[in-house]
Amino acid sequence: MEFDGKAMVITGGATGIGFALARALGNEGAAVIIAEPREHRLQEAVEKLSGEGIRADHFVCDVTDLAQVEALADFAWDQGRPVGGIVNNAGVAHPRSRMHKEAMDDVRSLFDVNFFGVWHGCSVFARRLAEQGTPAGIYNTGSENSLFVAAPGSAAYVASKHAVLGLTDALRDEVPEYIKIGIICPGFVQSELVSKELMPMAMPADKFASIIVRQMKDDRFFLVSHSYNIERVDHRHAEITSAYEGYAPRYDGDEEYDIRTLIEKLRAAQSAKAELD
Template sequence: MKDFKDKVVVITGGATGIGFAFAKAFGAGGAKIVIGALHENRLQEAIDKLAELGIEAKYTICDVTQPEQVEALADFSWNAFGHVDVIVNNAGTMLPPMPVIDTPLESVQSIFNVNFYGVWHGSSIFGKRLTEQGTPAAIYNIGSENSLFHGVPMGAAYVATKHAVLALTESLREEVPDFIEVGLVCPGFVRSELGPPEAMTMAMDTDRFVSIAMEQIKAGEFYIVSHAYNIERINARHDEIVKAYATYAPRYEGDDEFDVRSLMGRMQEAVDNA
């Protein structure tokens, strides 16, 4: 989707950080913005700042862990503007650093409720409505560099949520109609309110990150990336996997005999020819 003029863009967690930066960027392109987040005072502050920039925006309180509230966000958005063109599933959270064996299960469940199920709710609820609407649209899910490798020591729960968002978003891309674009946004270390303030002084400026991301969104890319050094981490993981396969599961003629996609394709072909 190259042109956002008069498009309606809904952003969860859009009152601060990356979400608010996306609100400014889409709004600068002529979009109308709806932001949903937990705290009304922060939402009002965001709307006021957007208004100062000449951006038309509305807000509603939304807890993405509650599907009925995500449904209400969709209702609010369609009622406010008559249509929706883009959903950015951005709301997220982090946990304090801790090893796997010491992380309370309730903490793991809590972060999954926001970072994964929140994205699932937004993808499913808005995806259904965008499909029914039948016009060009887009779903952008905020993953992380941690969707592609493990970048946070003692952060397994957070990293696991972002790996899960990758799987969800790749599946979604295959399943929605062609008129709905899907993208996975993979921020690296970007300034936000999620981490300690002293650490955030070393992070990439939020607006700089979003300007890099918007170029890729307009180009229709699926993997929306930013931090150049990430490729070193990705290559290290890829090389280790390639070495394992070359050593213990090397290619051979007919080796698609147990490949699930190949098998499913052959089974479907048999059904079609029956």
């Protein structure tokens, strides 16, 4: 991926990780468009970015509303330059509690932003970027919580970020090769989601963004940052491997029930039949 001269859209781009990514992409030559519902925060962010020599604009958008995401895309394409892609970064959290104590209205509102907001961005921009026909990227901000449970007592948040991983993984099978797909997996990064007491211990957002943009340019799918996370990822993989080795070990011909293999065989048979017909 190259970003110079392209428009890059970042939802949740006025603060925290989104703002840092806007700054980093702007320093790569992108014209950044930041979006979120609070216009005064967008205006403040654009003023900062413009003061640093970055081409920046804003658009008021609530990602839970599909029509507003369509309008955001209209705005991006109306700028008169190729759209390089979108970072679906908007996200929320709520205070930690046990799963059975979480109010369902709170769970649904969290999923509306963290998952369905990402879904809206993917569905709108994937279609339009495919029609544009030039190299571009769709990057979804998941979390280390997409890979394991990093924050106990946050079932709704963790589940939403696992869902973002599933969506992002599925999407890369559905887009043309010239559209790169990636999931951003932040660890503990300074943002408005972090309490004042913990903020000094978190990774600075600009440091995080510099690590992530480098991986965007290298067309990586998993965009990672916090090195200690591999300990927890290895533990998760070891647990899965142990389960398979103990209860579903490999055997010759074990692809007989593999759904992806079976779908590919079915498609090949249908294609061969169509050619004969």
